[in-house]
Amino acid sequence: MSILLDKVICAAGGVTALARAVEVSPASICGWRRRGRIPFNRIPDVSKATGIKISELCPEFFAEDVRPATNGELA
Numbered sequence: 001m002s003i004l005l006d007k008v009i010c011a012a013g014g015v016t017a018l019a020r021a022v023e024v025s026p027a028s029i030c031g032w033r034r035r036g037r038i039p040f041n042r043i044p045d046v047s048k049a050t051g052i053k054i055s056e057l058c059p060e061f062f063a064e065d066v067r068p069a070t071n072g073e074l075a
Contacts, residue, residue: 002036004057009033011050021049 009029012018019026022045032038038046038057047054 002033005033005036005038008038008046008050008052008057011052012046018046018049022046 009015009018012021015026015029019029022042024042032042040058040061043054043057046052047057
């Protein structure tokens with residue numbers, strides 16, 4: 001089980017509400033919870049449905065501490 005998935009489910013109003021919002025079955029949501037992760041392609045929908053930032057849902061790909069490039073540097 002995942003604390004993040006519990007937070008996501010709670011923010012959406014429950015398993016059924018989240019499933020309805022992202023157009024998957026409640027069983028799929030339970031599978032996400034059991035595996036402890038949200039499928040990458042569902043992260044934008046989950047963010048929109050819950051108000052939780054994408055960077056929090058998937059921090060390994062969306063770090064918030066990225067600084068902008070300056071003087072021709074790559075960020």
